[in-house]
Amino acid sequence: MNAPTLPPLLADNAVLERWVSFPTPGKVLVRTGRVEIGQGVLTAMRQIAADELDVAMERIVLQSGDTLVAPNEGYTAGSQSIQFGGVAMRQACADVRALFIAQAATVLGCAESELTIRDGSILRNGASTGQDYWTLAGAVDLSVKATGAGQRKPVAAMNIIGASVARSDLPAKVFGEPVFLHDVVMPGMAHARVVRQPNRGATIDDINEAAIKRAAKGPVELVRHGNFLAILGDDETAVDLATAAAAKHVTWTNVETPTALQAEASWLRQRPAVERKFGAPEAADSQGRQRFEATYTRGYLAHASISPSIGMAVFKDGVLTVWTHCQGVYPLRAALVKTLGLDVSKVIVHHVQGSGCYGHNGADDAAADAAIVAMQKPGVPIRVRWRREEEFIYEPKTPAMIVKVHALLDDDGKPVDWTQEIWSPTHNQRPGAGGNLLGALALPNPPPEPPPNDVPESNGGGATRNGEPLYDIAAKRMLHHLVIEPPVRTSALRGLGAMPNVFAAECCIDELAERAGKDPVEYRLSIISDKRARAVIEKVAAMAKWNPKEPGGSGRGRGVAFARYKNRAAYTACVVELDVDEEIRLRHVWCATDAGLVINPDGAINQIEGGIIQSASWVLKEQVRFDNSAISGVASFDWETYPVLRFSEVPEIDIELINTKDDVPLGVGEVTAGPTAAAIGNAVSHALGSRIRDLPLTRERIMASLLKE
Amino acid sequence: MPDFQFTVNGKPVSVALDNDETPLLNVLRNNLGLMGTRFGCGLEQCGCCTVLIDGKPEKCCAKPIYAVAGKSVVTIEGLGTPSSPHPLQQAFLDEQAGQCGYCLSGIIVTAKALLDDNPKPTRAEIAQALDDNICRCGSHNRILRAVEKAAAIMRGARA
Numbered sequence: 001m002n003a004p005t006l007p008p009l010l011a012d013n014a015v016l017e018r019w020v021s022f023p024t025p026g027k028v029l030v031r032t033g034r035v036e037i038g039q040g041v042l043t044a045m046r047q048i049a050a051d052e053l054d055v056a057m058e059r060i061v062l063q064s065g066d067t068l069v070a071p072n073e074g075y076t077a078g079s080q081s082i083q084f085g086g087v088a089m090r091q092a093c094a095d096v097r098a099l100f101i102a103q104a105a106t107v108l109g110c111a112e113s114e115l116t117i118r119d120g121s122i123l124r125n126g127a128s129t130g131q132d133y134w135t136l137a138g139a140v141d142l143s144v145k146a147t148g149a150g151q152r153k154p155v156a157a158m159n160i161i162g163a164s165v166a167r168s169d170l171p172a173k174v175f176g177e178p179v180f181l182h183d184v185v186m187p188g189m190a191h192a193r194v195v196r197q198p199n200r201g202a203t204i205d206d207i208n209e210a211a212i213k214r215a216a217k218g219p220v221e222l223v224r225h226g227n228f229l230a231i232l233g234d235d236e237t238a239v240d241l242a243t244a245a246a247a248k249h250v251t252w253t254n255v256e257t258p259t260a261l262q263a264e265a266s267w268l269r270q271r272p273a274v275e276r277k278f279g280a281p282e283a284a285d286s287q288g289r290q291r292f293e294a295t296y297t298r299g300y301l302a303h304a305s306i307s308p309s310i311g312m313a314v315f316k317d318g319v320l321t322v323w324t325h326c327q328g329v330y331p332l333r334a335a336l337v338k339t340l341g342l343d344v345s346k347v348i349v350h351h352v353q354g355s356g357c358y359g360h361n362g363a364d365d366a367a368a369d370a371a372i373v374a375m376q377k378p379g380v381p382i383r384v385r386w387r388r389e390e391e392f393i394y395e396p397k398t399p400a401m402i403v404k405v406h407a408l409l410d411d412d413g414k415p416v417d418w419t420q421e422i423w424s425p426t427h428n429q430r431p432g433a434g435g436n437l438l439g440a441l442a443l444p445n446p447p448p449e450p451p452p453n454d455v456p457e458s459n460g461g462g463a464t465r466n467g468e469p470l471y472d473i474a475a476k477r478m479l480h481h482l483v484i485e486p487p488v489r490t491s492a493l494r495g496l497g498a499m500p501n502v503f504a505a506e507c508c509i510d511e512l513a514e515r516a517g518k519d520p521v522e523y524r525l526s527i528i529s530d531k532r533a534r535a536v537i538e539k540v541a542a543m544a545k546w547n548p549k550e551p552g553g554s555g556r557g558r559g560v561a562f563a564r565y566k567n568r569a570a571y572t573a574c575v576v577e578l579d580v581d582e583e584i585r586l587r588h589v590w591c592a593t594d595a596g597l598v599i600n601p602d603g604a605i606n607q608i609e610g611g612i613i614q615s616a617s618w619v620l621k622e623q624v625r626f627d628n629s630a631i632s633g634v635a636s637f638d639w640e641t642y643p644v645l646r647f648s649e650v651p652e653i654d655i656e657l658i659n660t661k662d663d664v665p666l667g668v669g670e671v672t673a674g675p676t677a678a679a680i681g682n683a684v685s686h687a688l689g690s691r692i693r694d695l696p697l698t699r700e701r702i703m704a705s706l707l708k709e
Numbered sequence: 710m711p712d713f714q715f716t717v718n719g720k721p722v723s724v725a726l727d728n729d730e731t732p733l734l735n736v737l738r739n740n741l742g743l744m745g746t747r748f749g750c751g752l753e754q755c756g757c758c759t760v761l762i763d764g765k766p767e768k769c770c771a772k773p774i775y776a777v778a779g780k781s782v783v784t785i786e787g788l789g790t791p792s793s794p795h796p797l798q799q800a801f802l803d804e805q806a807g808q809c810g811y812c813l814s815g816i817i818v819t820a821k822a823l824l825d826d827n828p829k830p831t832r833a834e835i836a837q838a839l840d841d842n843i844c845r846c847g848s849h850n851r852i853l854r855a856v857e858k859a860a861a862i863m864r865g866a867r868a
Binding site: 037039040167170171172177178182237238240306307354355358385387388607611612613640648652 | 727728730731732735738739742743744745746747748749750751752754755757784785786789790791794798801802805807808809810811812813814817833835836837839840842843844845846847848849850851852853
């Protein structure tokens with residue numbers, strides 16, 4: 001008999017006790033490679049383990065994100081935690097349960113089919129046997145590898161999976177308990193700040209140490225290694241004062257600042273790029289078909305996490321221990337090994353929660369900063385907490401993108417040939433995936449620039465993510481101009497290329513619907529046969545009471561949009577209603593999502609809603625701007641220069657999940673990024689009677705659109 | 710080294726500091742071990758560090774300690790505990806009003822100040838009171854519902 005195929009993440013971490021063990025009577029130790037970034041994944045993993053093992057959730061002790069003990073699941077990113085991590089966890093638990101059932105059958109001298117488990121106790125034909133996981137644990141060897149032989153629980157038998165269990169980590173946050181990395185205190189800890197190298201290649205010219213120390217009003221120490229400079233002290237206030245003064249008292253040469261023009265997506269067009277092609281060959285000619293073409297753009301965005309990044313590290317007895325809130329403790333460890341020249345057995349990385357990151361922000365770099373300083377000060381626990389401006393300026397940005405759609409249409413105005421031409425720098429500079437740690441560039445012998453690369457298409461792509469619409473179009477292709485040497489470091493932000501790609505595609509679909517004289521919902525349904533796609537589109541239209549005959553141009557508008565994230569994760573459709581006069585006021589958003597088997601419906605809805613609000617903020621307000629008045633050149637460095645959506649600006653939002661008892665879970669964390677943006681774009685167009693194709697939808701762009709006829 | 714005396718959550722404290730401009734946020738976290746009040750920006754822009762000073766909501770990340778001497782400070786820890794939660798804290802749990810949760814201390818304290826001043830706010834008034842607090846994860850509507858719920862419970866309890 002062929003062995004069942006293991007879920008990939010379980011195959012990579014096949015030893016069962018890496019996932020589940022029973023070291024403490026009455027408790028189950030469960031380990032996951034996923035980390036909590038505000039998305040509720042730890043609660044979901046508890047639910048999965050509890051249901052598959054048949055124990056009460058209270059018995060689960062969960063460890064996550066730790067190179068010493070937890071499985072290596074790469075990054076908690078890409079909306080893969082449940083679709084891949086959850087599936088691996090389910091199978092690991094099912095295999096463990098099967099081993100215990102087999103052992104119980106042996107001990108009790110009965111058939112396995114007579115046995116069930118209730119809250120960890122083994123029942124034979126429903127009756128107590130006196131055996132449980134803990135009485136049997138000594139005889140069950142969990143150091144064996146998973147085989148995939150365990151039967152995962154069918155959906156109909158699930159009790160805890162599919163329930164909206166309360167977030168296990170929320171009470172601590174509501175009561176102000178010290179749960180974040182920012183709250184960790186270690187004896188002898190030194191607070192540290194980095195005097196940041198402004199760009200690759202910049203070198204320290206002069207340091208006026210006396211002036212810096214005078215400004216501190218307390219004892220501080222300067223630590224330097226190459227062009228990496230940090231200020232340390234026991235008193236955080238003194239360290240902050242010294243760091244502020246350092247801006248004037250440390251001078252640099254070889255400083256290069258980006259220019260204002262480089263902040264615009266349009267700048268990308270003429271830049272050197274690696275050419276990448278995917279999909280159908282080019283149409284030889286248009287064969288007399290009507291052509292359609294439109295170009296959409298978006299600028300650079302910041303993650304703008306509410307807490308600036310922080311890292312802690314101590315280097316003692318040749319071992320470096322690091323505490324971080326980054327998304328991937330194993331990739332970070334690999335990057336630290338490379339940067340610091342340590343053996344992998346001498347580097348330990350533990351995850352502790354930070355604030356929401358929404359992708360590759362400053363977390364890995366803050367950890368590296370702490371590690372670099374720690375190695376200069378053996379035995380001293382080092383705490384590097386980035387400043388607010390530092391987080392805005394130095395965190396990787398999602399790249400600006402230009403997306404040009406060219407389509408050929410049939411006689412009914414439906415697309416039969418679709419090209420999505422994309423100009424974008426990389427979305428992938430995570431350390432451990434080809435990018436460099438920021439601090440490494442300031443050390444002696446800095447690493448070279450990585451070769452041009454983007455997230456592999458097998459992982460959903462970076463700039464090409466959702467670059468092919470799901471509609472029934474005979475020929476689809478993508479052309480990606482991978483722009484090299486962007487003016488700032490670019491990397492992954494929630495959704496990656498999906499937001500600009502779906503924005504462009506779904507606005508084009510509306511433009512085509514208008515050309516064909518069709519209602520936008522009706523037009524979409526006429527070109528897509530995928531049943532689940534149709535279901536979310538029809539559902540959201542019903543939720544919003546979509547009225548095909550509603551005229552536009554009066555200042556109030558409605559727009560619809562659809563996408564399946566990565567064309568293989570969750571499906572979502574959104575309708576937005578808004579008013580525009582000089583500014584856009586969002587009134588209501590409706591969203592229907594099919595994420596398949598949902599572990600925690602309330603958790604999924606929380607994520608979907610959060611994604612809607614964040615996308616709305618991107619579209620209405622956000623763009624990273626440059627100027628060369630500051631050494632870094634980044635003019636968006638605080639909440640005034642980089643405004644985000646506020647409470648009074650958030651619309652009413654209604655969300656429904658459909659098809660939740662499907663067997664297979666689909667990733668949902670990033671699903672609303674693109675459709676929300678496009679639905680807003682379409683609603684603005686409906687409201688104004690004219691279309692704005694460049695994000696963000698600023699007052700200037702609205703006025704310009706109103707003025708042009 | 711001068712002493713600075715004030716009360717925190719009803720208890721008198723005395724902190725000896727060389728620098729009389731040390732921000733209250735740093736004193737709460739680093740001298741008094743009260744980690745619930747959080748650092749978001751240090752620029753008084755995001756609201757993560759909101760505490761009550763003599764009953765009024767104030768950002769404390771740049772509030773010099775000399776300006777707090779003799780005053781009463783209330784932090785998130787002073788509102789309630791797991792065994793005795795403030796109605797706002799209970800409402801936030803009931804509504805699951807949070808994702809990463811980093812902004813919640815500042816928001817709950819701000820909401821408490823609002824309800825002390827206006828026990829029957831409209832949703833728009835709640836939103837306006839929270840406009841100085843940033844939530845980047847997008848939990849806004851849950852937070853508004855939680856504050857409405859707490860306000861109703863607190864009005865009911867008073868009746």
